[in-house]
Amino acid sequence: MILRTTRRRRASLALVAGVAALGLALTGCSSSGASGSGSSTEADTLIAYTGQSGDYQLNFNPYSPTKIGGLGTIYESLFFVTNVNTEDYVPLLATEYTWNEDGTQLDVTLRDGVTWSDGEAFDADDVVFTFQLLLDTPALNTSGFNGAVTKVDATHVTLTFPEPAFVTGPELLGKTFIVPEHIWKDIDPAADVNAEPVGTGPYVLSNFKPQAFTLTANEDYWDGAPAVTNIRYLSLSGNTAGADALAAGNIDWQTGPVPDIANVSKNYPGYEAITIPQNQMALLTCSNAELGCEGPQTDPAVREAIYYALNRDQLNSLAFQNTASEMSPTFALLPAQEQFISDAIEEKVVPTAPDLDKVDEILTGAGYEKGADGLYAKDGVELKLTVEVVTGWTDYITAIDTMAQQLKAAGIGVTAAQSSWNEWTEKKGKGTYQLAIDSLGQGAASDPYYLYNNFFSSANTAPVGETAPVNVxxxxxxxxxxxxxVLKQTSPDDIEARQAQFDIIQAAIVANLPYIPILTGGTTSEYNAEKFTGWPTADDLYAFPAVWASPDNAQIFKALKPAGE
Structure with missing residues (x-):
């Protein structure tokens, strides 16, 4: 038997330490919002600004693509698994797990004495119900779980698989949020917004309004009520409003750009900042005409031309305060995953300067001709595209404005379309967009498989008009x-066999560029170090410190204590 509960390698944090003093490029959850204000004066109340744009739409369904929160705070997984270190999984609803030798059976021991927030007892029936729910509702099954789940007794379950499934461990153990059978057996899990969520987590929903909602400590939480009694989520009007609220002391934690981001502790007394190079920024494209995508971006030549037309050094300077870092067109995270980049990839890092001759070669080779106005056209239609961005995300908006000038010089017309976060999310999910600026997150663990499975698997997409879970x-x-x-069935220890599959995937990614790489964004969070202690640091990176990153944010909420306690 292979025991995987403990004794995992400690991650090297040298990379994080090296960038901790940097500022933010941005992330896909940059900053934004509608309106709202708060006071962070109450010692046990943390005011969080996640970058919400427009009103919050009530939705605490942990499996909904448009959920607004609750992962880790209201609903818990079996373990806490993060992709910023390789520490042991942190026990939550389970206390240990064991794989058999060939990776076809996973035995899990559950925590005894846990109750749901409505007072009902939690046990193995809820875990079996949740995993069976994924099997019965393919739209929710983004992890690709294809096994069987069996109750052994009240505190033990067994998951079995038709083939080795080691690689699914982080998703199944750390990203599958357990729901109560006694409530969820009577709802539509794909459509219900779960307005009155019942979970096992450290917080419960206290009140909800479109401009703000509050989570309050669960006094009956199995690990004891957290010291931070209330988490209040605000909606503001954008990055500028977030920086203003930070300066006024009205928020305690945000993830997003602020002026002179390298000097947060000087400019915002009492606050500190931490930067992690984690999310890879890209121009997302609705790329597949066979699934209903429409527009010139469905032509791989257009996507490749945009790739070579970008001046990334200029973008880094003007939009990201020189805090972004290099990126691989394979989407293997640099430098942490560079060992996984295929030897067959000639250009292992995205170009920093534009190559207009190559752009011309690509487009003319695809049948485009440059008109008198300097724009390329094909079949009488000029090459013009629209990029979707969230209103108030000033860094992304600046990036698009800069790219528009760069692309115009290359003969490609680009216009920004600003909308609320809800509208932006729906356009991406439904496929009713041409381009959108966002970033691709790392998935369940620090391994390129998880990003590839999320964003490049046919199982995680859908025809235009239907909501794509991840692969937008x-x-x-x-x-x-x-x-x-094949990767799903291959032991993580078989490096050679895994690399052969990475080679195949990366060749297709680089050839098609459905997500056009920009740069790796340094995700910076500013936090109130004077009011709360216990924040992640470069030396103790126990969770990804982005306020919108769930369930990592919940792990941080639990670790924080009001100063002086």
């Missing part, structure tokens, strides 16, 4: 799907 580019390639299937 609508990318679909049988060879990539087959490689992902």
């Amino acid at each position: 580019a609508r990318f679909s390639d049988p060879a990539v799907d087959a490689a992902l299937a």
Whole structure:
């Protein structure tokens, strides 16, 4: 038997330490919002600004693409698993797990004595119900769970698989949020917004309004009520409003750009900042005409031309305060995952300067001709595109404005379309967009498999008009799907066998560019170190310190204490 509960390697934090003093490039959850204000004067209340744009839409369904919160705070997984370190999984609803030798059976021991927030007892029936719910509702099953789940007794369950499934461990153990059978058996899990959530987590929903909602400590939490009694989420009007609220002391934690971001502690007394190079910024494209995407971005030549037309050094300077870092077109995170980049990839890092001759070669080779106004056209239609961005995300808006000038010089017309976070999210999910600026997160663990499975698997996309769970580019390639299937069955210790599959996936990614790489964004959070202690640091990176990153944010909420306690 292979015991995987403890004794995992400690991650090297040298990279984080090296960038901790940097500022933010941005992330896909930059900053934004509608309106609202708060006071962070109450010692046990943390005011959080996640970058919400427009009113919050009530939705605490942990499996909904448009959920607004609750992962880790209201609903818990079996373990806490993060992708910023390789520490042991932190026990939550489970206390230990064991794989058999060939990775086809996973035995899990559950925590005894846990209750749901409505007072009902939690046990193995809820875990079995949740995993069966994924099997019965494919739209929710973004982890690709294809096994069987069996109750052994009240505190033990067994998951079995038709083939080795080691690689699914982080998703199943750390990203599958357990729901109460006694409530969820009577609802539509794909459509219900879960307005009155019942969970096992450290917080319960206290009140909800479109401009703000509050989570309050669960006094009956199995690990004891957290010291931070209330978490209040605000909606503001954008990055500028977030910086203003920070300066006024009206928020305690935000993730987003502020002026002179390298000097947060000087400019915002009592606050500190931490930067993690984690999310890879890209121009997302609705790329697949076979699934209903429309527009010139469905042509791979157009996507490649945009890739080579960008002046990334200028973007870094003007939009990201020189805090972004290099990126691989394979989407293997640099430098942490550079060992996974295929030897067959000639250009392992995205170019920092534009190559207009190459742009011309690509577009003319695809049948485009440059008109008198300097724009390329094909079949009488000029090459013009719209980029979707959230109102108030000033860093992304600046990036688009800068890219528009760069692309115009290259003969490609680009216009920004600003909308609320809700509208932006719906356009991406439904495929009713041409381009959108966002970033691709790392998935369940620090391994490129998880990003590839999330964003490039046919199982995680859908035809235009239907909501794609993750793969909003609508990318679909049988060879990539087959490689992902092999990776799912391959032991993480078989480096050579895994690399052969990474080679296949990366070749397809670089050839098709459904997500056009920009740069790796340094995700910076500013936090009230004077009011609360226990924040993650470069030396103790126990969770990804982005306020919008769930369930990592919940792990941080639990670790914080009001100063002086």
